Amino acid sequence: MTGKSKIPPELAAQMTPEVRAFVESLLLRIAELEETLGPPKNPRNSSLPPGCQHPHAKTPRKAPRSKRKRGGQPGHKKHERSLVPTEECQEVVTLLPKTCRRCDTPLTGEDSDPLRHQVWELPEIKPMITEYRRHRLACPCCGENTCAPLPEGVPTGQSGPRLIALSGLLMACFRQSKRRTALFLESLLGQPCSVGLTVKHQAIITEALRPAYDELATTLPTQPQLGADETPTKQAGQKAWLWTFVASTFTLFTMRGSRAATVLTELLGATFSGVVMCDRAKMYWQLGRLQWCWAHLKRDFQALIDSSDHQVKRLGHDLMRPTKRLFREWARCRDGTITRRTLKRRLAPVRRDIEHLLLRGLFSGNPKLIGMCRELYDHREWLWTFLDQDGVDPTNNLSERSLRHAVIWRKLSFGTQSNAGSRFVETTLTVIETCRQQSRNLFTYLTDAVDAHFRSQPCPSLVTNP
Structure with a gap:
């Protein structure tokens, strides 16, 4: 070991020459390994997410901290909820003062411009239950029994389109577990629900949305530019990858067991001519036209x-x-x-x-x-x-942002447990992000898609002109 010894003199004096030589060789080895590894990785100098760093370990800010207090500053523009028109109120209560607040003289008349105070409240939540009585009648001619069929669009199960859409929304968009989803439906909506029922809802939503998903997948290779990214996940305890492709009017997620370039060939085709915004991962190089982030x-x-x-x-x-x-x-x-x-x-x-x-x-x-x-x-x-x-x-920020919700969901759920669960994840994530891009009401779209599925009608399309 060359140079000045790193062993404190008081400790070195207590060591035998053999022990000192051994310790110095270990210190030299540590220095070599630190040199090989380079500086410690953090979110500022690597692709590590900000959440992996302890709050106390963050780099102190270089700029001096502002002396202003937290919250709104004096003179800032006021933000408040505007009053809705009176015609849209379910109830209007007129309040007239009876006597003068100063001398108790009785008051009469009305104010031409009264002060308006509106209170928002949730209605009493009570499930709507429709009973269908299917009569079975015997034929007077041949004696065969015939049962009346259910009307078109009525599900064979006990859950309607809005209930199924809400259940899927809680699991996919608000990242609730199946058990907590069942607890929400039962506690707040008065809807009896079990974990098994939420699994059935999940399967119905996947089947209802899959035609719209497949249509977006078909449209993907025709896009002039795409943002692409991927993040690791798990399926049934095995390694998997969640890919995202962000176009101008939609986003497509797909779950694959590989991070190889074959996934790109499968989704984009061998003749894709658009520009892909991505990081410097080598599987993207085959595409030819790239924008590195x-x-x-x-x-x-x-x-x-x-x-x-x-x-x-x-x-x-x-x-x-x-x-x-x-x-x-x-x-x-x-x-x-x-x-x-x-x-x-x-x-x-x-x-x-x-x-x-x-x-x-x-x-x-x-x-x-x-x-x-x-x-x-x-x-x-x-x-x-x-x-x-x-x-x-x-930059590839659009793709990174689209993955943020999926990454948080993965951390909460530890991945998926089956191929059906992976199809639910990629399908619902695609619909959630696409509805956000197109400024569509997600709950309305899910309800319409499930209703169309029950009626054996085409799923509402998510393909729009840019």
Whole structure:
């Protein structure tokens, strides 16, 4: 071990030469391993989610904390719920003062502009139960018994479309377990429900929504640009992957047992010609037209800055400066301050600087820089696709956001237990996110889809023109 010993002198004096040599060899090995691993990974310099870091371990803020108190500031714009028209109120109560509050003189008449005070309340929740009496009559001619059929659209089970839609909404959108869903229906709605019944509701919803899901899957390869991402999950204790593809008017989720490029070929086809916004995972490379996520690159550059190697740290700082300028210019383009053509002109020097810096890292002779810089420089056209393609963002944030709900659900449920459960997850997540994009009422859509399923009618389509 070279250099000054890291063993405190008071401890070194108590060690035999053999023990001291052994401890120093262990310290050297620890230093080598720390150098190999690099700086500790955190959400700022890697793809780790923010929730994995303890709140007390977060990096302290550089900017000084504001001296303003929490909450609304003096003079801020007031936000309040506006009154609904009187005609929409279920009940109007007129209140007239009887006597003067000062001298008790009796008062008469009415105020032409009374103060309006509205109180919102939930109605008494009581389930609607419809009984169908199916008579069986014997034929006077042949004696055969004939039972009256149920009307069209009436389910053979005991749950109607709205009840099934609400049950599915609680499980899929509000991430409630089957047991808590049954508890909600029974406690608040007075609807007898068991865990087994919620499983039946889950199966009905999957079957009702599947035609709309398949239609979106058919439309996916025709999209001019897509955001793509994936996250690990489990099915019956085995590894699985939840993929998401975000188009301009819909989002498609799919559960697969693999993260391989074959999944992309299966879903997008071998002739897909659109642009895919993604991270630098190699299974996307076969698609040809990519936009690598600059948010991921920013975290990678931060990892360089956090390195103990001064050469690596210097290149990280040099790459971070033009990257921050890129995000500032993109924010102006996104809010309409500048056009994409102006953005391209303003980012021309940024592009030159970054590519020169990548070359510097490529020929630095430092093994910590050569691999990453070579990959970025050899595929540098995938860094700038957003400059020439309308509708393409420099980040993959849309896909990351679409996965957020699914990731929280996975942490609560620990994945799925069967193939049927996986189909429910991918189908309902697709409908939830697509309805949000299209500003559709999710509960209304689920109710209409289940009702159409009971009536043997086509499922309402989710395919719209952008």
